[in-house]
Amino acid sequence: MNWAETIVESLKKWNTSLIAYVPDISIHQVTSLIDNDPYFHLVSATREEEAIGIAAGAYAVGRNAAVFMQSSGFGNSINAIASMCIPYRMPIPMFINLRGGPGEFNIAQVPMGRSTRPILDLLGLVHFTLDDDYKMDKIVDGAMKLCYANRQPVAICLTQLLHGGKLA
Amino acid sequence: MVARIDALRLIAQEFPQEPVVFTCGSTSREMASADRRDNHLYVVDAMGLVSSIVLGLSLGLGDDAQGKVVGVEGDGGMLMNLNALSSIGYLQPANLLLIVLDNQAYASTGGQHTFTDRLDLADIADSCHFRTWRTDELEGLKQAIAEARQAPGPCFIRMRIDPGNTPVPLLQDDPVTLGHTFTRWLASNRC
Numbered sequence: 001m002n003w004a005e006t007i008v009e010s011l012k013k014w015n016t017s018l019i020a021y022v023p024d025i026s027i028h029q030v031t032s033l034i035d036n037d038p039y040f041h042l043v044s045a046t047r048e049e050e051a052i053g054i055a056a057g058a059y060a061v062g063r064n065a066a067v068f069m070q071s072s073g074f075g076n077s078i079n080a081i082a083s084m085c086i087p088y089r090m091p092i093p094m095f096i097n098l099r100g101g102p103g104e105f106n107i108a109q110v111p112m113g114r115s116t117r118p119i120l121d122l123l124g125l126v127h128f129t130l131d132d133d134y135k136m137d138k139i140v141d142g143a144m145k146l147c148y149a150n151r152q153p154v155a156i157c158l159t160q161l162l163h164g165g166k167l168a
Numbered sequence: 169m170v171a172r173i174d175a176l177r178l179i180a181q182e183f184p185q186e187p188v189v190f191t192c193g194s195t196s197r198e199m200a201s202a203d204r205r206d207n208h209l210y211v212v213d214a215m216g217l218v219s220s221i222v223l224g225l226s227l228g229l230g231d232d233a234q235g236k237v238v239g240v241e242g243d244g245g246m247l248m249n250l251n252a253l254s255s256i257g258y259l260q261p262a263n264l265l266l267i268v269l270d271n272q273a274y275a276s277t278g279g280q281h282t283f284t285d286r287l288d289l290a291d292i293a294d295s296c297h298f299r300t301w302r303t304d305e306l307e308g309l310k311q312a313i314a315e316a317r318q319a320p321g322p323c324f325i326r327m328r329i330d331p332g333n334t335p336v337p338l339l340q341d342d343p344v345t346l347g348h349t350f351t352r353w354l355a356s357n358r359c
Contacts, residue, residue, distance in 0.1 A: 018228060043227060043259070045220075046251040053217040053252075057189075057224020060209065060351050061232075065224065083213035084221075087343040 003133045003162055004029040007095065007140055011066060012039060014144040016093065018058040019043065020051035021068035026097045026163045031068055048073035052080035055092045064148075066093040071100065071113040071157075081153055082123055089151040093144055098129065098157040103165045120155050127155035130162045169330040170306055173198045175269055178306055179240060180205060182313050187225055187354060188238040191218045191245045193276030194333040195269065199240075201336035206353040210339060210346050216241075216248030219256065219266055226261040236265045236317065243270040243284045250292065256322050257296030264322045266293070267309075271331040279331060293324035304328035 001009065007030050011019070019034050020043045021027070034040045045051035048069045055065035069077065074096050085092050099106070100113020120127045128143050130136055140156060147154035160166075172195065179188065180203040189209045190196045196210035211218060222239035229237065246253075246268050256264060268289050274280045290300040299319045301312035309327050316323035 018224075020224070041227065041230075044255075046255055047249075049217070050220040050249065050252055050255060053214070053220025053249075054224035054227065056217075057221040057226070058228035059224075060221070060347065061187075061225055061228035061354050062351070063228035065228070080214055080217055084211070084217060087212070088347040089344050090347070 001137075003130070003136055004033055006133065006137050008033050008037065010137070010140040010144055013141065014064065014148065016064040016066050016144070017041060018055070018063050018065040019068060020045050020054040020065060022046070022048050022051060022070070022073050024068070024070045024097050025166045026158070026160070027068045027070070027095065029163060030095070048077035049080040052077045052085065052092065056084050056088070056090050059090050059092065066095065068095045070097045071116040072109065074116050074119075075112045078119065081125075085153045086123065086125075090153070091147045091151045092153045093147050094153055094155045096155055096157050097163070098159050101159050101161070103160040117157065125153055125155060126150070127157060129157040129159060131159050132162055169304065169328065171332065171334060172269055172271065172329050173202050173334040173336075174306060175309060175327060175329055176240070177202050178309055179238070179267060180208070182310065183207070183236065183238055185357065186235040186238060187350070188240060189218050189221050189225070190240045191215070191242050193242075195240060195242060197339045198334055198336050200339045206349050207357070209350040212339060212343055212346070216245045218245060219249055219252035222264055222266070223252065223256050223259070223261065226264045227259070229263075233263045235263065237263050239264075239266045241266060241268050242275075243268060243272060243282045243289060244274045246289055247282060247284070253293055253296040253298070257298060260297065260321050262320055265316050265325070266298075266323070267325045267327065269329045270326055271329045273331040275331055275333055288326065290324060290326040293326070298322045298324040301325045
């Protein structure tokens, strides 16, 4: 099972069937699997803040929902996470393509990419970073379990070392 | 011109058995004060997110949806997340109704003007393929709601209201309780 298939399996295991996302070339490896799997309802949002709102609404009606986005999009979504998910305790697993690390070609991706995890820390949110697929099934599975037990968003940061990144 | 709290009272009466999500600031505060109900979700911050939350509710309910899923937004909040109109218009959820109480002002922050004195949000909703209604009277709101109930696809009511707020207590409940009340109501009434 490759890294993208591992994520899909874990989403299913945790009954997380509504996926809101803003397209990203690396995360496309996962969202294309999701799009072709009738288990899931994949919803394209125009902005990451909106994806968080959609996931929050789905969770309110008892349907677990995850969000896929890039680290720059995490920047767009911070207030929705901080003022909706956290105070209302809405467990939304967030899969973030973490830009700005080894292999980054775009100078403008570095500041938001590098500050994503410190911001998650400031918000008090648990996050995991995957640089390779070693123990990846256990980490993703454990992150999902923690997310729902703690009823707070959890971030799973996916780096270029894991997914190969974007060709310049 | 109608006061916001009177428009809210009418909305609460018209939707006693359907989920209604209220935007932050004076809107949630006045609604919780005037006619608090378990089928209401009061969003105490996250300005602009109501339209996205009701889209998630609508998608999450899917075929289980009975009646409407209602969002009550302000003009400032709607302008902050206009892109949600394009997402809703594209997806065409059958049961979604957005009601924008448009006072042409950021009334919760001191009454600074928004752009809706020159732009009509219902025109933007029109171009995003909503069914739309425009009114500035309670009777018109009631009529628009009755027509929206019969309309398939996303509906949008733009109602002009008075720019003032009604003095009511702050809404300082724990959001966990606000959310739990709403989700428990949904679980026992919709699924």
